[in-house]
Amino acid sequence: MITKTQEPLxxxxxxxxxxxxxxxxxxxxxxxxSEAVGPVRKEVVWPEIGELDMLRHFTNLSRINxxxxxxxxxxxSCTMKYNPKINERTAGLSGFTNTHPMQxxxxxxxxxxxxxxxxxxxxxxxGFDEITMQPVAGAHGEMTCxxxxxxxxxxxxxxxxxxxxxxxxxxxxxxxASAARCGYxxxxxxxxxxxxxxxAALKAMLNDEVAAFMVTNPSTLGLFEPNISExxxxxxxxxxxxxxxxxxxxxxxxxxxxGDHGFDCMHLNLxxxxxxxxxxxxxxxxxxxxxxxxxxFIPGPAIKRGEDGEPYLDRNRxxxxxxxxxxxxxxxxxxxxxxxxxxxxxxxxxxxxRYSVLNANYVKARLKGVLPAAxxxxxxHECVLTAKEYKKLGVRAxxxxxxxxxxxxxxxxxxxxxxxxxAFMIEPTETETKETLDKFCDALIAICEEAxxxxxxxxxAPFTAIVGRLDEAAAVKNLDVRWTPASTADVAx
Amino acid sequence: xxxxxDLKYTKSHEWVRVDGxxxxxxxxxxxxxxxGDVVFVDLPTPGRMLSAGDSFGTVESVKTVSDLYSPVGxxxxxxxxxxxxxxxxVNEAPYEGGWLxxxxxxxxxxxxxxxxxxxxxxxxxx
Numbered sequence: 001m002i003t004k005t006q007e008p009l010x011x012x013x014x015x016x017x018x019x020x021x022x023x024x025x026x027x028x029x030x031x032x033x034s035e036a037v038g039p040v041r042k043e044v045v046w047p048e049i050g051e052l053d054m055l056r057h058f059t060n061l062s063r064i065n066x067x068x069x070x071x072x073x074x075x076x077s078c079t080m081k082y083n084p085k086i087n088e089r090t091a092g093l094s095g096f097t098n099t100h101p102m103q104x105x106x107x108x109x110x111x112x113x114x115x116x117x118x119x120x121x122x123x124x125x126x127g128f129d130e131i132t133m134q135p136v137a138g139a140h141g142e143m144t145c146x147x148x149x150x151x152x153x154x155x156x157x158x159x160x161x162x163x164x165x166x167x168x169x170x171x172x173x174x175x176x177a178s179a180a181r182c183g184y185x186x187x188x189x190x191x192x193x194x195x196x197x198x199x200a201a202l203k204a205m206l207n208d209e210v211a212a213f214m215v216t217n218p219s220t221l222g223l224f225e226p227n228i229s230e231x232x233x234x235x236x237x238x239x240x241x242x243x244x245x246x247x248x249x250x251x252x253x254x255x256x257x258x259g260d261h262g263f264d265c266m267h268l269n270l271x272x273x274x275x276x277x278x279x280x281x282x283x284x285x286x287x288x289x290x291x292x293x294x295x296x297f298i299p300g301p302a303i304k305r306g307e308d309g310e311p312y313l314d315r316n317r318x319x320x321x322x323x324x325x326x327x328x329x330x331x332x333x334x335x336x337x338x339x340x341x342x343x344x345x346x347x348x349x350x351x352x353x354r355y356s357v358l359n360a361n362y363v364k365a366r367l368k369g370v371l372p373a374a375x376x377x378x379x380x381h382e383c384v385l386t387a388k389e390y391k392k393l394g395v396r397a398x399x400x401x402x403x404x405x406x407x408x409x410x411x412x413x414x415x416x417x418x419x420x421x422x423a424f425m426i427e428p429t430e431t432e433t434k435e436t437l438d439k440f441c442d443a444l445i446a447i448c449e450e451a452x453x454x455x456x457x458x459x460x461a462p463f464t465a466i467v468g469r470l471d472e473a474a475a476v477k478n479l480d481v482r483w484t485p486a487s488t489a490d491v492a493x
Numbered sequence: 494x495x496x497x498x499d500l501k502y503t504k505s506h507e508w509v510r511v512d513g514x515x516x517x518x519x520x521x522x523x524x525x526x527x528x529g530d531v532v533f534v535d536l537p538t539p540g541r542m543l544s545a546g547d548s549f550g551t552v553e554s555v556k557t558v559s560d561l562y563s564p565v566g567x568x569x570x571x572x573x574x575x576x577x578x579x580x581x582x583v584n585e586a587p588y589e590g591g592w593l594x595x596x597x598x599x600x601x602x603x604x605x606x607x608x609x610x611x612x613x614x615x616x617x618x619x
Contacts, residue, residue: 398529
């Protein structure tokens with residue numbers, strides 16, 4: 001049994017004069033730093049600590065951390081799947097880690113081949129003609145698609161005319177944000193009672209001023225949009241482009257392809273769907289796929305295959321929207337994603353989507369009696385349930401989620417999508433066993449029972465974590481992330 | 494949920510209190526309850542002209558950021574400056590200390606398109 005205790009900040013453990021390692025005596029002349037580099041901040045405090053205490057500090061922090069390697073992490077819309085260790089092994093090979101982005105292209109053909117192979121497979125999986133892996137996050141990929149769509153309209157002399165981007169009311173907030181960032185006005189399309197896009201409302205908003213429709217499929221309600229090809233046709237009819245938010249690609253891998261549905265472009269989160277690291281901010285890769293008519297506008301330099309099949313850097317991109325990140329994006333993500341794709345192989349690929357959909361439907365079915373689905377129909381890779389029944393007992397979705405921490409699980413996503421009251425969004429992913437899903441469902445059923453018998457108790461949960469219920473409002477209003485020494489005596493030197 | 498009888502309401506959960514040609518606007522008890530703890534309110538500068546249905550600001554809670562829509566058109570004459578330091582008034586007293594803006598109405602006929610307390614309350618059921 002690990003007893004969890006608050007770990008002090010490393011600065012609070014600092015004692016003046018302690019050192020973690022002995023540096024060799026300098027054999028070069030001493031230089032006055034402020035003369036060499038200009039004004040030097042004097043108030044900067046560094047922790048002074050021995051190696052063992054430093055090691056204990058970080059080990060203790062890791063023990064109070066929660067991640068996919070500690071337990072189940074059903075955070076909806078986030079695809080917190082297991083990232084196989086073999087990914088790290090290949091990404092750690094010295095041939096990759098010692099490559100410099102500015103070394104001559106001819107000396108980095110192996111790395112270019114990794115990119116090109118990864119792009120070949122992603123092209124086949126998505127049904128698009130072109131892939132670029134330069135964007136470094138999902139929202140970055142969305143924005144890059146919007147920049148490309150804008151450049152496409154401008155190349156037809158329609159840049160001024162097309163000023164609207166349409167998004168469903170269930171969209172991730174990043175969709176309207178990306179559109180606004182690209183200078184578009186955003187209009188919202190309502191979702192019908194069945195959970196699908198309201199086609200009549202969409203038709204009413206479509207005209208030749210629409211630049212694009214951004215839609216997540218499967219939607220953030222965890223439902224496949226059955227009218228997607230008709231939607232794409234309607235948008236194309238008025239000259240608009242259709243962007244697929246690939247947040248939910250895990251439901252489709254190896255089973256169906258957005259490029260075949262009629263989309264013009266999409267983004268992929270390699271850090272979700274293709275098992276590159278996700279927690280702690282990645283680093284991510286928001287690769288995008290595009291149909292050939294958008295290819296001239298992709299960020300440069302583009303990684304292409306020559307007629308001989310050899311990969312090369314195409315720097316002659318006169319219509320390109322320009323670079324969207326330094327060099328080629330997060331290069332080691334290409335190594336990890338390719339490793340993952342090759343490990344599954346073409347035959348195994350559809351198991352990703354089949355098992356992720358099966359797991360989500362299993363959880364949905366097991367919880368039906370306590371947390372019904374917002375839409376009673378088969379879900380895709382995640383299920384959106386509603387805890388609205390508990391509201392009259394004074395228990396909110398957040399209270400149920402916080403109590404899950406006491407049972408050893410990471411809470412699911414709450415209050416998203418915004419159109420579902422007291423939303424409880426669970427995405428198990430394909431990498432969880434039935435035993436884990438059963439334990440999770442048993443815990444949630446027990447918590448819902450607690451909500452009926454002792455509703456007040458849940459307001460203070462969690463009880464076993466090192467900190468209890470946080471005052472989120474105070475945290476937002478009085479954000480303080482800077483440590484300040486208690487007194488000047490604490491300042492070393 | 495409190496729904497005072499002397500106010501007018503919108504489908505998007507704003508309320509209006511009319512005093513002569515001045516409309517005081519806020520969000521309803523139901524809205525603040527759905528939003529959760531309000532941490533920031535972004536309000537317009539007095540003098541701004543609004544049409545009915547225009548977004549005049551945003552309210553940010555620990556859960557989400559929502560647009561605020563003006564139930565009536567006219568000129569913004571006053572905003573609730575005290576929400577800068579104490580946005581929680583929107584939760585604590587949505588119909589009193591948590592009011593958002595005052596608008597000098599251009600056309601009080603627009604009030605006819607709003608709901609009374611009974612009609613608004615019935616939209617909250619189910």
